[in-house]
Amino acid sequence: xxxxxxxxxxxxAPAVAAELVIHVVPMLAGLGMSLLKLTQFFLRxxxxxxxxxxxxxxxxxxxxxxxxxxxxxxxxxxxxxxVLVVTGSWALGMLGAVLLRRPFPGRGALRALFLVPFALPVxxxxxxxxxxxxxxxxxxxxxxxxxxxxxxxxxxxASLVVVTIWRSWSFAxxxxxxxxAAVPPELHExxxxxxxxxxxxxRSVTLPQLAPVNRVLVLVLFLxxxxxxxxxxxxxxxxAPEEASVLSIHVYNASFSTWNLGLGSxxxxxxxxxxxxxxxxxxxxxxRRRRVPGV
Amino acid sequence: MNLRGAAxxxxxxxxxxxxxxxAGSDGEQAKTLTYWASNQAAGIELDRKILxxxxxxxxxxxxxxxxxxxxxxxDLQTRILNAAASGRGPDVVNxxxxxxTSLQATGAFVEFDDATLAKVGGKGRFLASSxxxxxxxxxxxxxxxxxxxxxxxxxxxxxFAEAGIDEPPKTWQELVGTARKLTGGGRYGLxxxxxxxxxxxxxxxxxxxxxxxxxxDGEHPAFDTPEMVAGVKRYLDLIAVDKVVNxxxxxxxxxxxxxxxxxxxxxxxxIMxxxxxxxxAAFDMDPDEYGVVPIPLPEDARQPVTxxxxxxxxxxxxxxxxxxxxxxxxxxxxxxxxQTKLNKAFGSLPVVNGVTDPAFAAGxxxxxxxxxxxxxxxxxxxxxxQFETLVGTAVKDxxxxxxxxxxxxxxxxxxxxxxxxxxxxxxx
Numbered sequence: 001x002x003x004x005x006x007x008x009x010x011x012x013a014p015a016v017a018a019e020l021v022i023h024v025v026p027m028l029a030g031l032g033m034s035l036l037k038l039t040q041f042f043l044r045x046x047x048x049x050x051x052x053x054x055x056x057x058x059x060x061x062x063x064x065x066x067x068x069x070x071x072x073x074x075x076x077x078x079x080x081x082x083v084l085v086v087t088g089s090w091a092l093g094m095l096g097a098v099l100l101r102r103p104f105p106g107r108g109a110l111r112a113l114f115l116v117p118f119a120l121p122v123x124x125x126x127x128x129x130x131x132x133x134x135x136x137x138x139x140x141x142x143x144x145x146x147x148x149x150x151x152x153x154x155x156x157x158a159s160l161v162v163v164t165i166w167r168s169w170s171f172a173x174x175x176x177x178x179x180x181a182a183v184p185p186e187l188h189e190x191x192x193x194x195x196x197x198x199x200x201x202x203r204s205v206t207l208p209q210l211a212p213v214n215r216v217l218v219l220v221l222f223l224x225x226x227x228x229x230x231x232x233x234x235x236x237x238x239x240a241p242e243e244a245s246v247l248s249i250h251v252y253n254a255s256f257s258t259w260n261l262g263l264g265s266x267x268x269x270x271x272x273x274x275x276x277x278x279x280x281x282x283x284x285x286x287x288r289r290r291r292v293p294g295v
Numbered sequence: 296m297n298l299r300g301a302a303x304x305x306x307x308x309x310x311x312x313x314x315x316x317x318a319g320s321d322g323e324q325a326k327t328l329t330y331w332a333s334n335q336a337a338g339i340e341l342d343r344k345i346l347x348x349x350x351x352x353x354x355x356x357x358x359x360x361x362x363x364x365x366x367x368x369x370d371l372q373t374r375i376l377n378a379a380a381s382g383r384g385p386d387v388v389n390x391x392x393x394x395x396t397s398l399q400a401t402g403a404f405v406e407f408d409d410a411t412l413a414k415v416g417g418k419g420r421f422l423a424s425s426x427x428x429x430x431x432x433x434x435x436x437x438x439x440x441x442x443x444x445x446x447x448x449x450x451x452x453x454x455f456a457e458a459g460i461d462e463p464p465k466t467w468q469e470l471v472g473t474a475r476k477l478t479g480g481g482r483y484g485l486x487x488x489x490x491x492x493x494x495x496x497x498x499x500x501x502x503x504x505x506x507x508x509x510x511x512d513g514e515h516p517a518f519d520t521p522e523m524v525a526g527v528k529r530y531l532d533l534i535a536v537d538k539v540v541n542x543x544x545x546x547x548x549x550x551x552x553x554x555x556x557x558x559x560x561x562x563x564x565x566i567m568x569x570x571x572x573x574x575x576a577a578f579d580m581d582p583d584e585y586g587v588v589p590i591p592l593p594e595d596a597r598q599p600v601t602x603x604x605x606x607x608x609x610x611x612x613x614x615x616x617x618x619x620x621x622x623x624x625x626x627x628x629x630x631x632x633x634q635t636k637l638n639k640a641f642g643s644l645p646v647v648n649g650v651t652d653p654a655f656a657a658g659x660x661x662x663x664x665x666x667x668x669x670x671x672x673x674x675x676x677x678x679x680x681q682f683e684t685l686v687g688t689a690v691k692d693x694x695x696x697x698x699x700x701x702x703x704x705x706x707x708x709x710x711x712x713x714x715x716x717x718x719x720x721x722x723x
Contacts, residue, residue: 039722040677043380044403044613059721066714067721136543151546152490153699237548238369239492239688241695256373257684258722259397261380 027272034269038262049262056266067254071267073242074250081161081246082225088165089221090214093172098202101180111177118170126234129163133235151236156244164231168224172217179213180206215286223275247271328620329362329385331374333607335442335570335641337551337577339365345640353627359620361387368493369548372680378612379403386615387624390438391493392428392608393673397680399430399437405611405618408435415439415626416647425646428604428672438610440646441628442638444568445667446501446602447587447659449575454482454563463586467529467593470564474539477563484539486562489694490548492687495530499690500603500673501590502526507597510682511674516716518686524709527690529593531708535697545698554578557585566590568605569663573642587659589666604672606646678719685715 033046034056042049062068096114100107117125132139133150141147150159183206191201207214229248232240240249251271255264330350336342342365350361364385366374372394378384379401390398398404405411407429412418418426425440448470450463458477464470474484488494500510508522517523533540541562547553550571556562558580565571572582589601609628611621627633631649638645638655644664645655654660673679689711697703 040376040397040401040680043376043401044382046380065721066717134543135546136541149542149546149695149699152695153701237490238373239691242692253688254722256376257688258681258718259376260722263722 030265030268030272033262034265036262038260038265040259043259043261052262056260056263057270059263060266060270067263070245071250071254074245074247077157077243077245078226078247081157081164081244082222084161085164085168085225086218086221088161089169089172090218092165092169093174093176096169096173097176097180098206100177114173115170117166118168118174122167122230123234125167126163126231129159129166130235133159152241154243156236156241160232160235160244160246163235164225164228167231168221172221175213175217176210179210183209219279219282223279226275227271325617325620326358327360327362328387328617328624329364330624331371331385331388332363332365333371333389333391334365334367335573335607335643337554337574339367341577345637349628349633349636353624357620357623357627359617359623361624368491372684376401382614384612384614386617386621387609387611389441389607389609392425392438392440392606393603393683394680395429395436395438395608396431396675397677398610399434400677403613404437405613405615405621406435406437407439411435411622414622416629420629420647420649422646422648424604424668424670425606428606428675429608431675431677438608439625439629440606441609442607442641443644443646443667444570444605444607445644445663445670446497446566446568446590446605447571447663447666448564448566448590449557449571450564450586450588451557451560451562452584452586454560458563463588464591466591470591471533471537471539474533474564475537478539482560483541483556483562485533485564485566486547486553486556487533487540487544487566488547488550488553489534489540489545489698490691492684492691494687495690495694496683496687497603497605498530499523499527499686501600502529504598504600504671505592505596509674510686511676511678514676514678516678516682516719518682518716519709519712523712524705527693527708527712528705530690531693531697531703534694535703542698542700545695550574551578554580568602569644569659570642572659573640576642582658587662589662598671599669600671602666602670604667604670606643681719681722685718686712689715 035052035054036042036046036049037052037055038046038049059065059067060071063072100111100114130151131137135141135147135149135151138150140150149155187205187209188201191205196204227248228246229252232244232246232249236244236249239253240246245253247267251264251267254267255261332342332346334342336345343363346363346365350363354360368391371389371391375384375388375390375394375398378388379398382403384403407415409418421440422443425443426436429436429438429440448463454477455461455463460473460476464473470485477484503510503520503523503526506522506525508520508526509517510523511517534542534545541556550567551574553562553565553567554571554574555578557565558575558578567574572587575585576582592599592601609625611618611625615621628637629647631645631647631651634645634647634650635652637643638650639652644660644667655664674682693703693708693711696707
């Protein structure tokens, strides 16, 4: 006979087990790997790999040596990339959601169209972009009547940002459209009566009402972009240009180009720690602001 | 549950069952093999078309079904490494022969000691020169030769005739001069696979070697010697100084992109291994329309190296649950009969004794066979694969820099190559 006390734990057990298998165990395995000198000689049997202590971490954060310097540069590239993509996606998504708030003929079709980038498989969308961005045969150069490089050199960063915004603004649009639908129309009517213009209504009614949605949306977009792998990998292939070598690609290459999975794992653990700090800091900051009366 | 709910639940269950039915029972293990082939033909589809009839013949004689996956070069090394690390991989795999010592060191592959070799036709089956690239000296080979390859310079006869050039270049200086004459009006003298890190490292090694460089000092990297720097500079100068290569080549990773330019005359020459002969055939270019010569050496070359011992090896994973079947398959692929068929189709050279087909001693094949006879192997040490990715990536980055108009000096090249060496030391 199952006691009443135990029943909730039993009911939770499958979820806990799944969480362990899917998230916690691989994370711990990664943490364990980061402490090993896991080079090609021990790939087949990890248990024979010598313990490296914090050696891999020391190499990864030593910015005076090439490995650490590259990691730092890649970190800065990724940070800028994430900030630009989140800003761009959010702004476009917001614009789209606000413009399509009131019903008009063709609104449904436009909404569906705006969701296409999100609905397409990543590979399909991004490979099309990579064709468009080629120097000799690409559509972009044909339209601009230019012979610029978009996939190598300095422009590659801009290409990556634009393609990722194209991918992720749909999601911002979708989320914000749902958020806007929940704003009571009376608030807008009341603001109208008070003589508020479009901009004033957006700032004083729409934005504050959307605050809870925005809080989650910005965090999710940031985390997704920071970890984005498929888009740069599809756009540039295995080795991204230095200017656009974001962390996910960089760590992948660092592991496989030196065949040292321990070092790659150490880099991943550092990445994980950073994202954990950002998330906690962000949630602490936004939830504190919410408690301030009057806002 | 309403009707719609019931219907979708049923659908889900059906889909899940369909997805889950892939796994075979243990009895079937002995009857199947998974084979990862490298991309040898002008496209992955073509590889399948060439290999599938042979796999069917193998199944007919042994009852073993081979599941084929053709893997592009850009992914092959990573996929193999993943398989070695996870212990979940194919049974049989093609590898670049230059990686053989690095992969041998992982211990993830079958060791071809004498007893194992006897099961695949014995050591005497294989050409001695091809056996030089199968692993570290003194250890049982970690892989066996499959296709023999070497570099050559291809030239478009029509473009040469139009420009009044009678003979292919004999020295590197002549090659640059010829390429200059053939450049202009949107057409270029030479085309290269600039975004491919494997090509990048091959040129760095080949040109460095011609200057007398040795890439390793024992097991210590010596990537940034003046000889290596000068070698890489000669490669980059084709774009930066000589301007005989289309800067767009810095984006190219697929052989097919070179075939298009070469076959259409947009590029008058191309440097590629012998599989290019089969590739050009797939692009409807007749072997008489182009010529092949060894890559011309500089007048003051210290080492007459125009190619490394290039090629493809075949090996079996030690974890394979069907080792006997895997060895049977390797025996089949390296039999004189299959060697004749496959090397003809892929434009490569046989690596076993007893292939009598005259086609391999005539025409373009004759040139490649001569190059291969004098070729030197890349260093047969465990760090070789890291050398390929690190130096190859450095050269690829430099190529992109000069293509986008950045000035790259010798000290830039040296810095980049030193960095590659540093990373190898840090990582190892």
